[in-house]
Amino acid sequence: MPNPPKSGENPASVEAAAAILRAGRVCAFPTETVYGLGADATNPDAVLAIYETKGRPRFNPLIVHCADRAMAGVVAVFSPLAESLAQRFWPGPLTLVLPLRPDAGIVDLVTAGLDTVGVRIPAHPLARDLIRAVGRPLAAPSANPSGRLSPTTAAQVEAMFEGRVPVLDGGPASAGVESTILAVDGDAVTQLRAGAIGRDEIEAVLGRPVPVAAAGDPVAAPGMLASHYAPRARLRLDADAPLPGEAYLAFGRPAAPGEWTLSATGDLREAARTLFAALHEMDRTATAIAVAPIPRNGLGEAINDRLTRAAAPRDTR
Ligand code: TXA
Ligand code: MG
Numbered sequence: 001m002p003n004p005p006k007s008g009e010n011p012a013s014v015e016a017a018a019a020i021l022r023a024g025r026v027c028a029f030p031t032e033t034v035y036g037l038g039a040d041a042t043n044p045d046a047v048l049a050i051y052e053t054k055g056r057p058r059f060n061p062l063i064v065h066c067a068d069r070a071m072a073g074v075v076a077v078f079s080p081l082a083e084s085l086a087q088r089f090w091p092g093p094l095t096l097v098l099p100l101r102p103d104a105g106i107v108d109l110v111t112a113g114l115d116t117v118g119v120r121i122p123a124h125p126l127a128r129d130l131i132r133a134v135g136r137p138l139a140a141p142s143a144n145p146s147g148r149l150s151p152t153t154a155a156q157v158e159a160m161f162e163g164r165v166p167v168l169d170g171g172p173a174s175a176g177v178e179s180t181i182l183a184v185d186g187d188a189v190t191q192l193r194a195g196a197i198g199r200d201e202i203e204a205v206l207g208r209p210v211p212v213a214a215a216g217d218p219v220a221a222p223g224m225l226a227s228h229y230a231p232r233a234r235l236r237l238d239a240d241a242p243l244p245g246e247a248y249l250a251f252g253r254p255a256a257p258g259e260w261t262l263s264a265t266g267d268l269r270e271a272a273r274t275l276f277a278a279l280h281e282m283d284r285t286a287t288a289i290a291v292a293p294i295p296r297n298g299l300g301e302a303i304n305d306r307l308t309r310a311a312a313p314r315d316t317r
Contacts, residue, residue, distance in 0.1 A: 068121060149276050175273060
């Protein structure tokens with residue numbers, strides 16, 4: 001294992017990033033959804049550093065990223081239903097909230113003291129290589145200051161933390177929105193967060209409807225705050241055209257000069273991949289952004305969820 005790079009330096013390899021993480025420091029790494037701010041999930045000081053780096057409320061638990069099903073089995077208890085979802089969707093952008101194994105060595109701060117844990121096996125090969133090289137599960141929220149836009153490139157992570165966080169660069173994220181979160185309690189399943197796998201796809205696999213947790217439900221994800229994923233610019237949704245002074249984010253047609261588009265052809269997969277990158281980009285110059293209506297089916301559920309939170313009233317920052 002090489003010496004970890006000095007703080008302020010980005011790791012040039014999986015091994016160098018693993019050395020940072022084994023030394024109990026945080027390191028951002030690529031996943032197929034968004035970049036994660038990783039730390040050894042079994043090291044209390046390392047996990048604390050995630051919360052401090054992000055300015056994240058301590059009651060908001062973290063997702064535990066595993067290299068493979070065997071590692072996930074050390075962390076959580078799988079019911080037959082959870083097992084079939086894991087078989088079908090892992091590695092991939094699905095997080096399962098399952099009963100925590102109390103002997104797993106996961107520090108309390110990761111689960112915010114809950115008796116459940118969110119686990120996933122990322123599809124990005126560098127993420128799995130990294131977890132394997134560290135030899136421990138990695139706790140990782142999205143690699144942005146709390147409440148801000150999630151990063152889909154290493155450059156966005158560097159910009160938002162002003163170079164204070166080392167980043168392993170794995171290219172732009174292919175999915176572009178966070179994982180879908182399902183709570184599985186025995187045979188019962190509830191969607192806690194819309195994400196990169198459409199609910200319709202999960203329902204097709206299970207052959208039954210998947211209910212969505214309402215805000216305030218006992219099983220709801222504590223992290224689903226009203227204002228979240230926010231650019232600095234003000235956001236106006238379901239806008240057919242920009243008003244004077246607004247930058248415009250189109251959908252289903254090419255961008256006119258000075259505009260952006262989520263997908264010229266109306267492809268929701270492309271729109272999900274483009275969403276955060278476009279908002280990051282527009283936020284550099286715009287103070288007000290108008291966004292075209294986005295259909296609500298399939299991945300449109302996650303896209304509209306992120307846009308609604310990004311547009312929600314918030315403290316001026
Ligand atoms: O795609 C993703 O999921 C990304 C990448 C890095 O993997 N991660 C991510 O993490 O989006 P974060 O921290 O931004 O969102 C995690 C969400 C929060 O809303 C949190 O409340 C919820 O997962 N969560 C985690 N553990 C939970 C648990 N035991 N019960 C309920 N919700 C949980
Ligand atoms: Mg996040």
